[in-house]
Amino acid sequence: MKKLWNSYRYLFFRRFTQISLLILYFGANAWGWKMLQGNLSSSTILGVIPMSDPYAALQMLAAGATLATDLLLGVLVVTLLYFVVGGRAFCSWVCPINMVTDFASFVRELIGMNKLTGVKQPASRKLRYWVLGLSLIVSAIMGLAAFEFISPISMLHRGIVFGIGFGWAGVLIIFLFDLFVLKNGWCGHICPLGGFYSILGKFSLIRVKHNEENCTLCMKCKVVCPENQVLHMIGKKSLPVLSGECTNCARCIEVCDDDALSFSLRSMAQNKKTGE
Amino acid sequence: MSKALSDRRKFILNMARGVGLATMSGFIWSAFIDEATAAKLTLRPPGALKEEDFLKTCIKCGLCVEACPYDTLSLAAPGDNKAIGTPFFIPRDIPCYMCTDIPCVPVCPTGALDESSVTTNEKLDINVADMGLAIVDEKSCVAFWGIQCDACYRACPLLDVAITIEYSKNERTGKHAFLKPVVHADACTGCGMCEHACITEDAAIKILPRDLVQGKAGSHYIKGWDKEDEKRLENAKEIKTVTEISKKTAVDSLNSNLLEDLY
Numbered sequence: 095m096k097k098l099w100n101s102y103r104y105l106f107f108r109r110f111t112q113i114s115l116l117i118l119y120f121g122a123n124a125w126g127w128k129m130l131q132g133n134l135s136s137s138t139i140l141g142v143i144p145m146s147d148p149y150a151a152l153q154m155l156a157a158g159a160t161l162a163t164d165l166l167l168g169v170l171v172v173t174l175l176y177f178v179v180g181g182r183a184f185c186s187w188v189c190p191i192n193m194v195t196d197f198a199s200f201v202r203e204l205i206g207m208n209k210l211t212g213v214k215q216p217a218s219r220k221l222r223y224w225v226l227g228l229s230l231i232v233s234a235i236m237g238l239a240a241f242e243f244i245s246p247i248s249m250l251h252r253g254i255v256f257g258i259g260f261g262w263a264g265v266l267i268i269f270l271f272d273l274f275v276l277k278n279g280w281c282g283h284i285c286p287l288g289g290f291y292s293i294l295g296k297f298s299l300i301r302v303k304h305n306e307e308n309c310t311l312c313m314k315c316k317v318v319c320p321e322n323q324v325l326h327m328i329g330k331k332s333l334p335v336l337s338g339e340c341t342n343c344a345r346c347i348e349v350c351d352d353d354a355l356s357f358s359l360r361s362m363a364q365n366k367k368t369g370e
Numbered sequence: 371m372s373k374a375l376s377d378r379r380k381f382i383l384n385m386a387r388g389v390g391l392a393t394m395s396g397f398i399w400s401a402f403i404d405e406a407t408a409a410k411l412t413l414r415p416p417g418a419l420k421e422e423d424f425l426k427t428c429i430k431c432g433l434c435v436e437a438c439p440y441d442t443l444s445l446a447a448p449g450d451n452k453a454i455g456t457p458f459f460i461p462r463d464i465p466c467y468m469c470t471d472i473p474c475v476p477v478c479p480t481g482a483l484d485e486s487s488v489t490t491n492e493k494l495d496i497n498v499a500d501m502g503l504a505i506v507d508e509k510s511c512v513a514f515w516g517i518q519c520d521a522c523y524r525a526c527p528l529l530d531v532a533i534t535i536e537y538s539k540n541e542r543t544g545k546h547a548f549l550k551p552v553v554h555a556d557a558c559t560g561c562g563m564c565e566h567a568c569i570t571e572d573a574a575i576k577i578l579p580r581d582l583v584q585g586k587a588g589s590h591y592i593k594g595w596d597k598e599d600e601k602r603l604e605n606a607k608e609i610k611t612v613t614e615i616s617k618k619t620a621v622d623s624l625n626s627n628l629l630e631d632l633y
């Protein structure tokens with residue numbers, strides 16, 4: 095039992111956070127709760143502290159919209175938050191699509207899909223930065239925040255919070271795509287919001303750290319990691335995970351039986367030493 | 371022939387492929403957004419910027435939706451055929467009750483709902499809101515048949531200002547009056563209380579976005595009988611246009627290409 099808890103504790107906390115946030119947002123709309131009003135695009139905590147999606151704001155800027163002070167304040171709050179907890183902590187602790195893609199990835203492993211397709215992935219993980227760039231160009235040309243009109247993340251979140259239609263189709267497509275076409279396809283390759291937070295994550299404070307002395311090279315961490323390219327140092331060098339693509343989901347920490355991975359704070363000295 | 375591509379060539383080809391794919395996706399993406407935001411019949415919350423700017427500015431957070439005590443507003447879901455995620459209302463279902471404190475507007479974090487557009491003398495004033503304009507269909511409005519109904523008139527929060535009743539003689543019976551509702555475009559806020567109250571099967575008075583129903587005379591028309599309008603003449607500059615008149619005689623012109631054109 096203890097072992098079970100140990101190897102799923104972060105997963106539990108993540109699901110707990112993701113679902114609690116959904117409930118708080120839902121409650122605000124359905125029963126007038128004040129904790130967390132709005133949705134992931136923009137919200138207020140207790141009606142006072144503003145929070146806004148910095149990527150949405152960036153698209154609005156590209157589209158030539160005037161950014162209101164409230165919006166900018168909200169962007170600042172969110173940017174600071176993820177600067178501390180790790181850019182893509184949004185992905186593994188908040189984003190509702192993460193539950194869908196994690197599930198797809200779980201089923202994929204279960205039915206042996208990964209054996210069928212082999213280890214070599216047919217698409218580049220850099221794709222998301224192209225999508226990110228493209229979204230800004232399309233925003234500028236169309237004069238509208240381009241990704242916000244197609245984002246399956248906002249659609250799903252709005253759908254749940256406001257009890258309106260979700261665009262089931264979009265979510266299903268992502269699920270099937272991740273399951274049958276490309277492992278970690280959406281979150282690990284395409285999603286421009288994930289791409290945006292990856293960039294922010296390059297500078298953020300809380301990082302996973304590898305202690306090579308304890309490592310027994312079981313490679314369990316690399317199997318569970320949705321972005322396993324960031325774990326290139328496993329068994330080779332004691333290093334923190336410096337890539338912003340790490341989602342701080344902590345799956346690697348909890349599956350490691352040998353205490354070779356843990357959370358740590360990024361220190362500037364470390365960065366210099368490794369030349370990142 | 372099976373010579374491997376040089377690194378340089380590979381790089382260039384890869385770049386070209388990347389740019390090509392990006393351009394293609396960019397076009398598809400743009401076309402989709404163009405379609406997705408084309409819905410013209412969308413009524414926005416009070417104080418909304420004009421549609422183009424509204425679509426640019428609204429972040430789709432739904433704070434306005436949550437603030438409305440009457441559940442008037444909702445966010446467009448896939449399948450609503452409206453710009454996705456943006457707030458709108460359908461007056462026949464739930465109209466805007468024109469709250470005097472307009473709770474939906476100040477909560478907007480982006481200014482897509484513009485407080486200054488619903489403010490007079492530094493106080494929020496819902497009466498200057500402009501969500502749309504009520505249009506009466508004289509064919510289906512029973513008041514125009516001679517049947518007495520003033521449901522819309524009584525429902526209007528700006529009773530006797532935005533809707534008035536016009537009396538005229540019913541020639542058919544010779545002894546009754548028509549009590550016809552007339553909407554005044556300058557005052558109507560487009561709240562939709564009238565459409566909501568209308569007693570006909572399908573409302574005979576409907577709210578439409580203003581730019582859809584209202585025209586524009588053009589600045590060269592001036593109401594000579596209106597002192598205010600006349601003032602526009604003060605800054606008017608004379609514009610001379612010269613059209614060159616053909617030097618040919620009419621006969622020349624008739625003879626010129628006529629036959630060639632015919633055969």
Ligand code: SF4
Pocket residue numbers: 184185186189190191192195247280281282285286287288289
């Ligand atoms: S990559 Fe995108 S969809 Fe996936 S968890 Fe992150 S933000 Fe959500």
Ligand code: SF4
Pocket residue numbers: 415416437438439440441442443465466467468469472473474475496
């Ligand atoms: S003015 Fe009142 S009724 Fe009308 S949309 Fe705003 S909150 Fe709702």
Ligand code: SF4
Pocket residue numbers: 427428429430431432433434435456457477478479480481482483
């Ligand atoms: S509060 Fe403003 S930004 Fe949010 S959905 Fe309403 S209009 Fe859009």
Ligand code: SF4
Pocket residue numbers: 503504525526527528532533553557558559560561562563564565577
């Ligand atoms: S929409 Fe109808 S009820 Fe509202 S102000 Fe206009 S005429 Fe009056």
